[in-house]
Amino acid sequence: MLQFNFSNLMQDGIGGNGLMKDDFKRIDGNALNTAIQSGKSPELEFLDLPGADTSAIKEMGRYAGKFDNFILLGIGGSALGPRSVLEALSPFHNIKSKPKVFIYDNVDPMTLHCIMDAVDLKKTVINVITKSGSTAETIASFMILWQKLKEQSLKPADHIIITTDPVKGNLRKIAVDYGVRALPIPPGVGGRYSVLSAVGLLLAEAVGIPSGDMLKGAVDIHNKCIGRDLWQSPAFLFASGVFLMQQMKKRDITVMIPYADRLKPFSEWFCQLWAESLGKDGKGLTPYPSTGTTDQHSQLQLWMQGPEDKVVVFLSVEDYGADVQIPAVFRDMEGLSYLSGHSLAELIKVEQEASEIALAKNGRPSITIRAPKIDAYHLGQLYHFFEIATAATGLLTGINPFNQPGVEEGKNLTYGMMGKKGYEAKKEEFVKYRQRKGKLEL
Amino acid sequence: MLQFNFSNLMQDGIGGNGLMKDDFKRIDGNALNTAIQSGKSPELEFLDLPGADTSAIKEMGRYAGKFDNFILLGIGGSALGPRSVLEALSPFHNIKSKPKVFIYDNVDPMTLHCIMDAVDLKKTVINVITKSGSTAETIASFMILWQKLKEQSLKPADHIIITTDPVKGNLRKIAVDYGVRALPIPPGVGGRYSVLSAVGLLLAEAVGIPSGDMLKGAVDIHNKCIGRDLWQSPAFLFASGVFLMQQMKKRDITVMIPYADRLKPFSEWFCQLWAESLGKDGKGLTPYPSTGTTDQHSQLQLWMQGPEDKVVVFLSVEDYGADVQIPAVFRDMEGLSYLSGHSLAELIKVEQEASEIALAKNGRPSITIRAPKIDAYHLGQLYHFFEIATAATGLLTGINPFNQPGVEEGKNLTYGMMGKKGYEAKKEEFVKYRQRKGKLEL
Numbered sequence: 001m002l003q004f005n006f007s008n009l010m011q012d013g014i015g016g017n018g019l020m021k022d023d024f025k026r027i028d029g030n031a032l033n034t035a036i037q038s039g040k041s042p043e044l045e046f047l048d049l050p051g052a053d054t055s056a057i058k059e060m061g062r063y064a065g066k067f068d069n070f071i072l073l074g075i076g077g078s079a080l081g082p083r084s085v086l087e088a089l090s091p092f093h094n095i096k097s098k099p100k101v102f103i104y105d106n107v108d109p110m111t112l113h114c115i116m117d118a119v120d121l122k123k124t125v126i127n128v129i130t131k132s133g134s135t136a137e138t139i140a141s142f143m144i145l146w147q148k149l150k151e152q153s154l155k156p157a158d159h160i161i162i163t164t165d166p167v168k169g170n171l172r173k174i175a176v177d178y179g180v181r182a183l184p185i186p187p188g189v190g191g192r193y194s195v196l197s198a199v200g201l202l203l204a205e206a207v208g209i210p211s212g213d214m215l216k217g218a219v220d221i222h223n224k225c226i227g228r229d230l231w232q233s234p235a236f237l238f239a240s241g242v243f244l245m246q247q248m249k250k251r252d253i254t255v256m257i258p259y260a261d262r263l264k265p266f267s268e269w270f271c272q273l274w275a276e277s278l279g280k281d282g283k284g285l286t287p288y289p290s291t292g293t294t295d296q297h298s299q300l301q302l303w304m305q306g307p308e309d310k311v312v313v314f315l316s317v318e319d320y321g322a323d324v325q326i327p328a329v330f331r332d333m334e335g336l337s338y339l340s341g342h343s344l345a346e347l348i349k350v351e352q353e354a355s356e357i358a359l360a361k362n363g364r365p366s367i368t369i370r371a372p373k374i375d376a377y378h379l380g381q382l383y384h385f386f387e388i389a390t391a392a393t394g395l396l397t398g399i400n401p402f403n404q405p406g407v408e409e410g411k412n413l414t415y416g417m418m419g420k421k422g423y424e425a426k427k428e429e430f431v432k433y434r435q436r437k438g439k440l441e442l
Numbered sequence: 443m444l445q446f447n448f449s450n451l452m453q454d455g456i457g458g459n460g461l462m463k464d465d466f467k468r469i470d471g472n473a474l475n476t477a478i479q480s481g482k483s484p485e486l487e488f489l490d491l492p493g494a495d496t497s498a499i500k501e502m503g504r505y506a507g508k509f510d511n512f513i514l515l516g517i518g519g520s521a522l523g524p525r526s527v528l529e530a531l532s533p534f535h536n537i538k539s540k541p542k543v544f545i546y547d548n549v550d551p552m553t554l555h556c557i558m559d560a561v562d563l564k565k566t567v568i569n570v571i572t573k574s575g576s577t578a579e580t581i582a583s584f585m586i587l588w589q590k591l592k593e594q595s596l597k598p599a600d601h602i603i604i605t606t607d608p609v610k611g612n613l614r615k616i617a618v619d620y621g622v623r624a625l626p627i628p629p630g631v632g633g634r635y636s637v638l639s640a641v642g643l644l645l646a647e648a649v650g651i652p653s654g655d656m657l658k659g660a661v662d663i664h665n666k667c668i669g670r671d672l673w674q675s676p677a678f679l680f681a682s683g684v685f686l687m688q689q690m691k692k693r694d695i696t697v698m699i700p701y702a703d704r705l706k707p708f709s710e711w712f713c714q715l716w717a718e719s720l721g722k723d724g725k726g727l728t729p730y731p732s733t734g735t736t737d738q739h740s741q742l743q744l745w746m747q748g749p750e751d752k753v754v755v756f757l758s759v760e761d762y763g764a765d766v767q768i769p770a771v772f773r774d775m776e777g778l779s780y781l782s783g784h785s786l787a788e789l790i791k792v793e794q795e796a797s798e799i800a801l802a803k804n805g806r807p808s809i810t811i812r813a814p815k816i817d818a819y820h821l822g823q824l825y826h827f828f829e830i831a832t833a834a835t836g837l838l839t840g841i842n843p844f845n846q847p848g849v850e851e852g853k854n855l856t857y858g859m860m861g862k863k864g865y866e867a868k869k870e871e872f873v874k875y876r877q878r879k880g881k882l883e884l
Contacts, residue, residue: 003883003884004883004884005879005882005883005884006882006883006884007879007881007882007883009882010881010882012881013879013881075735075736075739076736076739076740077739079736080740091552091553091556092556092557092559092560095556095559095560096556096559096560105736106703106733106734106735106736106790107735107786107789107790107793108701108702108703108704108762108786108790109762109764109765109766109785109786109787109790110533110702110703110704110762110763110764111533111703111704112764112766112786113764113766114533114534114537114538115534117534117537117538118534118537118538133777134777135739136781136789136793137735137739137789137793139777139778139781140768140781140784140786140789141786143768143769143771143772143778143781143782144766144767144768144769144786146769146771146772147769147771150771169777170772170775170777170778173775174772174775191739224884232884233884234884237882237884252749252751253695253728259550260550260552261548261550261552261553262550262552262553268740271740271741272737272739272740272741275740275741275743275744275748276739276740276741276743276744278744278748279743279744279745279747279748279749280743280744280747280748281747282747282748282749282750283748283749284744284747284748284749286695286728286730286744286748286749286751286752288728288730289731291548292548293517293548293549293579294517294518294521294547294548295714296849296852297517297518297519297577297579297633297714297718297849298518298522298710298713298714298717298718299713299714299717299718300848300849300852301717301718301721301722301846301847301848301849302717302718302720302721302722302726302728302848303721303848304848304849304851304852305721305722305723305724305726305847305848306717306720306721306722306724306725306726306728307694307721307724307725307726307728308724309694309728310728320550320551320552321552322551322552322554322555323551324551324554324555324586325586326582326585326586327585327586327588327589329585329588329589329592330585330588330612330616333612333615333616334862334863335575335576335581335611335612336581336585336612338857338860338861338862338863339578339581339582339585339860340585342582342860342861343551344549344550344551344554344582344583344586345551347549347578347579347582347856347860348548348549348550348551350855350856350859350860350872351549351578351579351852351856353855353872353875353876354852354853354855354856354859354872355852357852357855357871357872357875358851358852358855360875361851362851404743405743405747406742406743406744406745406746406747407738407739407742407743407746409746409800409803409804410738410742410746410793410796410797410799410800411796413792413795413796413799413800414789414792414793414796415780417792417796418780418781418784418789418792419780419784420776420780421776421780429799430792430795430796430799433795433799433802434795437447437449437455439449439452439454439455440447440448440449440451440452440679441445441446441447441448441449442445442446442447442448442666442674442675442676442679
């Protein structure tokens with residue numbers, strides 16, 4: 001089970017910059033419980049994912065797992081979720097295992113060119129993921145791959161798996177019209193809350209990751225967080241801590257630093273969840289993705305001595321699943337020999353704690369989450385924990401954590417330039433902007 | 443040549459949130475020129491890198507290029523620089539080209555385990571990079587690989603290339619004592635300003651990237667930036683713009699968003715440069731790494747409607763070196779067919795501009811840098827441009843952009859726990875911390 005330590009948010013841990021127990025009286029733990037348990041908001045459907053029937057996903061996973069290559073088309077949560085599952089639980093996947101996985105979450109033509117070079121479409125399954133069925137980036141790459149299959153006289157229905165809304169949208173229509181395999185994303189589950197649906201679990205099953213363990217982990221963390229007193233719920237305490245640090249101490253940047261290379265994409269998954277959920281109405285918490293120890297040599301300076309605007313979330317690991325001893329070489333050189341007899345796991349864990357201490361001594365707050373190991377069970381806990389904590393933070397800050405109205409304008413302008421019907425005015429606006437620009441061009 | 447557009451920093455471009463020309467009167471362009479040209483600060487030696495003799499690097503690159511695998515050991519700038527060169531200029535490198543490259547910039551035991559699984563040491567060259575020769579993470583992995591070579595009866599001198607201080611430090615001593623190949627990092631060049639030294643150029647040469655073109659690009663951008671009037675120098679205007687946005691508008695987060703998958707590591711390189719250079723004395727600018735279009739589905743919501751604390755730096759690309767047409771499939775479906783006849787390059791460029799317009803309409807400032815293509819010449823320009831701009835921003839904000847005093851405490855605590863002589867008190871402190879902790883543990 002994940003362990004959560006909040007000591008370094010408190011005055012006990014970091015001195016005057018910290019919070020006091022009394023500060024938490026501003027938080028109504030019962031209201032949080034009620035809001036989340038009532039299930040009134042349809043977007044809370046992500047809470048039901050751990051208990052859902054996944055037999056269809058498993059069956060589809062067996063089908064997809066027989067191919068040599070697995071191309072995933074999706075963007076935002078549709079890519080960040082699956083990628084973070086894959087890299088955490090199958091490190092160096094494409095060097096060691098099959099099917100090889102290529103996640104295309106952009107419209108960069110060079111990347112698609114390289115993927116096409118690397119795979120034989122005959123031996124490739126393509127999972128296209130967009131809940132709405134109309135995400136321009138995903139649809140563009142889907143159309144290209146559909147055509148490429150046809151050009152090679154391959155049947156799209158044999159090579160494509162669609163993950164989309166159970167009823168609505170272009171992709172659902174295509175699934176029906178062309179007899180293409182399809183998995184549903186529950187209607188209330190938004191992209192950034194979807195990793196424990198078919199979005200993240202199909203890829204997991206296809207490469208042999210036990211998705212059931214992820215869901216079991218999610219159930220267990222759910223029970224550790226919900227229906228409990230504020231001081232007994234790690235998710236509500238996390239939400240309350242960052243909320244109070246923002247309200248009372250003006251700390252509005254949340255740094256996520258897992259100490260494991262395999263969790264770097266998890267950091268990025270968290271950043272989308274946090275940024276898109278909580279950044280609106282002129283307010284919001286800005287996430288900052290990081291990886292330890294690596295980014296101690298990139299960002300730690302800023303956290304230690306930069307502006308007092310951050311709360312650092314350490315994610316430490318007990319068992320790395322491997323270890324390497326540092327041998328007794330160069331015994332005559334003091335600058336090296338002190339490391340002999342220690343191991344890499346020991347070093348990385350000491351560095352994590354050293355950073356935590358150094359920050360605390362400097363009055364800089366942090367939260368530490370300890371994972372016994374990086375496996376499906378604990379990764380499932382991490383996802384579900386942060387989804388609950390994000391929803392709770394939205395409730396506390398009065399921000400709706402489930403929508404993203406701010407991205408519409410950019411989409412509409414793109415539609416205009418791409419000639420989508422009804423967006424002619426946006427095209428005009430775009431063209432005018434181009435003419436106006438260039439005043440301060442060097 | 444890179445093009446720089448600053449229109450969306452100004453009231454002309456974004457309305458009342460923008461700067462006025464008069465605001466720039468606070469900036470003394472001559473003083474910037476003098477400070478940077480005088481060369482008084484020894485750390486300005488990075489400015490001389492583009493003109494340095496690189497024949498030794500090229501020769502070493504030919505040697506390294508004959509191996510099947512290239513392992514790089516380094517952390518911070520010693521890894522971010524080389525990785526960003528490799529990924530930008532040789533996309534999908536390990537699938538398409540040799541030597542395969544493995545950059546180990548952590549002490550995660552699982553990662554080293556996977557690398558050891560993937561390579562045959564007999565056919566592997568190891569480039570170990572630390573200027574001081576005492577970076578714990580790098581030294582630990584170096585000791586392990588030294589021993590592994592010995593265990594396989596391989597001569598370390600045949601397989602290792604050391605990149606370090608020309609005279610001082612443990613690694614220089616080892617190079618001399620054991621006859622190991624070595625390249626120098628000029629004494630005044632700090633890790634995060636070192637990509638155009640042997641740090642970044644050896645790997646480039648080993649994989650066939652023309653490092654001379656990178657240096658040529660750096661020279662050309664140097665001349666476009668230095669010795670010029672403020673309004674004619676993109677680097678000084680960049681520095682002044684972000685400085686004024688911080689001082690006058692309280693915008694202290696700098697988002698870097700290149701629109702190309704290949705430039706994602708470049709974004710991370712920039713973030714180290716920016717964070718570690720400018721975050722100290724309780725002040726600083728926080729960078730935020732991003733990739734377009736991908737992170738429009740992760741971060742754009744926050745930039746558009748979150749707190750008014752960001753300046754977005756767009757990096758757009760004219761020629762992607764490849765393009766893919768979107769075919770005329772699903773003609774009867776309006777939600778898809780509007781994309782037919784366009785290309786991916788067209789779509790990604792339109793999306794970049796659409797985001798720029800959407801932000802501007804919302805009064806949110808940005809800077810746009812246009813690269814004609816992603817090649818060695820323009821990448822060299824980008825590195826040198828941002829190094830100059832960072833140094834100039836340090837001068838404006840009164841922060842020394844060349845040191846990192848804030849990371850010492852964490853290092854000392856680690857030394858203590860690893861048993862390094864002279865750090866016994868730090869070990870005591872560490873142990874006491876562990877005993878004290880656990881008050882708010884769930």
